Amino acid sequence: MSNAVSALNGASFKGSVAIKDVGLQGMITLRGDFKSAVLAKAVKAATGTAVPETGQILHSTKGSAAWMSPDELLLLVDYTNVDAVIAKLDKALSGEHALVVNVSDARALFEIKGVATRDIIAKGSPADMNKDALPVGMIRRSRLGQLPVAFWMDDEKTARMVCFRSVGEHVFTWLKNASKKGNLPKYHT
């Protein structure tokens, strides 16, 4: 068995905010009908959360469920547990029109920490980073520079950002560059 590593293998950087590659994170794409009770039950069993409302991300001790589109969820679970969770989801959704895919090794996950976190993201994304527009508990799919990313605030100072693994290094370099000391736009601080 090969040795699994995340996109940047745990790299970190400290500028006006602290950026780090979170490491291995189990991620599952689930597509299906959100109104279905069977799907709601399967999500509950997988992540311990309900099916999120539009734009929401829900957390529990078992994992998180994020709203990606009207028929797509991103489930975050423990990396070592992904295969077991997927087997359970597949079984629970066997009669449903649904799709479950393991995307853990196809995505990169970064954590951005510091008071300037909202500023740093606002530098590269057209998303409204205001507290009212993106409060804790909401997820936003948007772009950073020219790359599609999704991000949410874990708390007022901490954001998490998911992107495709193939562009993980670019996103990390981009964030490093953006958080060089002394060039903050100060929209949100």
Place this chain on the structure above:
Amino acid sequence: MLLLNCPYCGIDADETELEAGGEAHITRHGAGASDDDFETYMFMRKNPKGVHFERWRHAYGCGKWFHAARCTMTLEVFGTYSAQTLEPPKTLINKIKKKRPNWEGFVK
């Protein structure tokens, strides 16, 4: 900067997050259609100065297609609506008529 509200995720997305899909509500003519019908479907597009119905995709967001009604001259956005429809909703048409009394109405 064009801001369109995505009816699926409720976000005011700016045009850099979107992908333009051209004119909306075009009737598709495929194999077996007459030459005239196919030509109209393939090549003929409206180019109005004023109210225009368009398709857009929230490419960097939820990835869904939706419809938008806007003015090609002032860039005013009258509204956006779901892609699962063959014509604009009545409420939107009435709203546009109020703002543009001389508009000839929605023509397919």
